[in-house]
Amino acid sequence: MNPPLLRLCLCYAVLSLLWVLLGESLLHRLIADPQHSIFWQLAKGAFFVILTSVLMYRLGQHYQNRLAAQQLARRADESSLRQAAAVFDSTQEGVLVTDPQQHIVHVNPAFSRITGYAAEEVLGQTPKLFASGKHDAAFYQTMWHDLHKDGIWSGEIWNRRRSGEVYPQWQNLRSIRDEQGHVSHYVAVFSDLSALKRSRDELDRLAHYDPLVGLPNRLLFSERAKQDLDRARNAKRTGALLLIDLDHFKDINESLGHSVGDALLQAVATRLVTHLQDGMTLARIGGDEFAMLCENYSTDQAAALAVRILEHLSQPYHL
Structure with a gap:
């Protein structure tokens, strides 16, 4: 049903009925001579035709203007929807849309890739x-409380890929409401933090671990020593x-080369490492210098450990 067209038809019907019901009685009151009644009947009909034609034209013009405006707005909406769809499909962030019951109704290609x-x-x-499985019920309760209260939630969350891998993601949740203020959809936009986490871990390892032997470096060892x-x-x-400290290590580097020296340090x-126990920290603090921190060790225990280390290190190295 077209409401503007229906209103137009109703206006015409009301006007026609009023003209039929009131025009004849008004004409008899104004015209006393019956000989002129035919002329005035024709004049009344012509006037009604002209009046209704003008009215119909104005109403039709108004309807056409409204229809053109609606079509223009619809074309603008369609253009916006096409642009939004292009962004939705091409964005590198995953997008997931659910209905109010949290059933998934749409995802973008990045969602499948991630x-x-x-x-x-x-x-x-x-x-x-x-x-x-890394978050408890309290985490999700807080998330939904914020989402219902503010309409938006952002934070780091761990989810599981199809392969079973658990990975971190930064997620933005938003509730979409209709004209009546009721939730019509939930939208989640998320990005994979795995690469960023790996980069941070790698930077942390480079800052605190020796790249040759894989042991803590001087910086990390000093921090642990202070804490202990x-x-x-x-x-x-x-x-x-x-x-x-390794005696005459410089001679190894100069006579056999740095690659052999590196292999010796690794050996x-x-x-x-085989002498490490709980509460111990082993580090490389210099070129040929190592340090071992032993918590809860007495003098006798430290001396016995030193003897075992010397005996072990004195065995031949096959490089």
Whole structure:
């Protein structure tokens, strides 16, 4: 049903009825001579035709203007929808749309690339399909509370890919409401943080670990030594610090080459690692210098450990 056209027809019907019902009686009152009644009847009909034609033209023109404006607005909406669809499909962030009951109704290509799920595998499912198990119920309760209260939630969350891999993502949730203020959809936009996490871990490892032997470097060892010293002072207990230096290591580098020297350092580190126990930290703090921090160690224990290390390091190296 077309409401503007219906209103136009009703206006014409009302006007016609009023003219038929009132025009004849008004004409008889104004014209006393019956001989002129035919002329005035024709004049009345012609006037009604002209009046209704003008009115119909104006109403039709108004209707056409409104129709043109609606078509223009519809074309603008369609253009906006096409642009939004292009952004939706080409964005590198994953997008997931659900209905108010949290059933998935739409996903974009980036979603499939990040999660490994094809669109047909998740449509009709709920986001619980991706739960990693790393978050408790309180986490999700807080998330939904903020979403219902503010209409938006952002934060880091761990989800599970189709392969079973658990990965971190930064997720933005938003609730979409209709004209009556009721939630019509939920939209989740997320990005994969796996590469960023790996980069951070790699930077942290480069900053705190020796790249040749894979042991903590001087910086990390100094931090751990300070922490252990504070704990020992507070608990009034003892500990031991062993400094291990390779004699004549410079001769190895100069006579056999740095590659052999590096292999020797790696072999020494491998032997030292076999002496590690709980509460110990082993680090390479210099070119041919190693250090071993031993919590809760007495003097006798430290001396016995030093003897075992010397005996082990004195065995021949096959490089």
